[in-house]
Structures are given as structure tokens and as C-alpha cells.
Amino acid sequence: xxxxxxxxxxxxxxxxxxxxxxxxxxxxxxxxxxxxxxxxxxxxxxxxxxxxxxxxxxxxxxxxxxxxxxxxxxxxxxxxxxxxxxxxxxxxxxxxxxxxxxxxxxxxxxxxxxxxxxxxxxxxxxxxxxxxxxxxxxxxxxxxxxxxxxxxxxxxxxxxxxxxxxxxxxxxxxxxxxxxxxxxxxxxxxxxxx
Numbered sequence: 001x002x003x004x005x006x007x008x009x010x011x012x013x014x015x016x017x018x019x020x021x022x023x024x025x026x027x028x029x030x031x032x033x034x035x036x037x038x039x040x041x042x043x044x045x046x047x048x049x050x051x052x053x054x055x056x057x058x059x060x061x062x063x064x065x066x067x068x069x070x071x072x073x074x075x076x077x078x079x080x081x082x083x084x085x086x087x088x089x090x091x092x093x094x095x096x097x098x099x100x101x102x103x104x105x106x107x108x109x110x111x112x113x114x115x116x117x118x119x120x121x122x123x124x125x126x127x128x129x130x131x132x133x134x135x136x137x138x139x140x141x142x143x144x145x146x147x148x149x150x151x152x153x154x155x156x157x158x159x160x161x162x163x164x165x166x167x168x169x170x171x172x173x174x175x176x177x178x179x180x181x182x183x184x185x186x187x188x189x190x191x192x193x194x
Contacts (some may be wrong), residue, residue, distance in 0.1 A: 132170030
């Protein structure tokens, strides 16, 4: 088994422990495992010559995300941002350990960790592809629930901010994301508002 296969297997084993589930194409799955697979698919689709580091970062982008609960930080934007920063550190550290165990060199591990932390967003094409894939997975798996929770008007605001983070290629790809009629309408409104 190659080091890449060993690393992917270890990442997948960690993510299958997610107590939260999500239904994708009619199949209930561990949420972070499903997200990891969708991220990997999107990165490969957006960048057909994606590096091994990009694909590893995609697979591990939310490694064991459930282990730091959102409610362990204060409500509001400041608490949310602190939670997200802690998650990025954890995802990068735990991924680094998995990659070292699989036989990756420090340079590759560092590159994967920088992509996971989204260092260089706006200047590093690999990090932008990663961000686009994250946004596309969000559209596919979380938009409907977000609209239910926040209402259509607030969901459009969130979508407008999401689209602002995406490249033109990522925005074009959003047209191909399978969405409900309601979600597609919200996305269209956000595109018009942007």
C-alpha cells in the first residue's frame, strides 16, 4: 500500500467516528467522512492535476471536527472565530501526525497543513481551490439547513459572503451543484446581490 493510500485510510478511519450523520444521495453517512469525500472530489474536479498535498488536505480538512464542540466557545461571532481557529490548528496537527506515520516528509506535511489552515488564500492557487471546494460542499450539504435555521433573507446574506470568497471557476462550478429548488433560488438571489 502506498503512503498516500495509508494516509487516506487513516484519515477516513478517524472521520468515520463522527457521531453526526448526513444523508448524501439517499445514504446516511458519518458527516465528516461524507464531507471529506466530497471535498476530495471537488478538488480533483476543479484542479485535474491537483497535487498529492492538495488531495490530502481536502480529505483531512475537517479531521475529527466534532471533537471540539461549537458550544465550548461563547456565542456570537468572536466565539465562532475562536472556535474555527482552534479547529484549524487541531485539523493541521492531527493530519500532520497521520502523514508522518504514513511516511511523508516534513515539507509535504507542512504544505498540507498550510492548505488546511488556508494560509495564502487569495495568493496561492491550491488554497483557493481548497476554499472553492469547501464552499461547494457547503452548498450541497448545509445550505438547506442554514436557510431553515436563519430564514431566506439571512441565508442570502451568508451566500453572498460565501460567493465573495470563491474564484470565478468555483462560482461557475456552483451551477452544477445538486440543490433543491429553494436552495437554487437562494443562490440565484445571492449571485444577483453580489
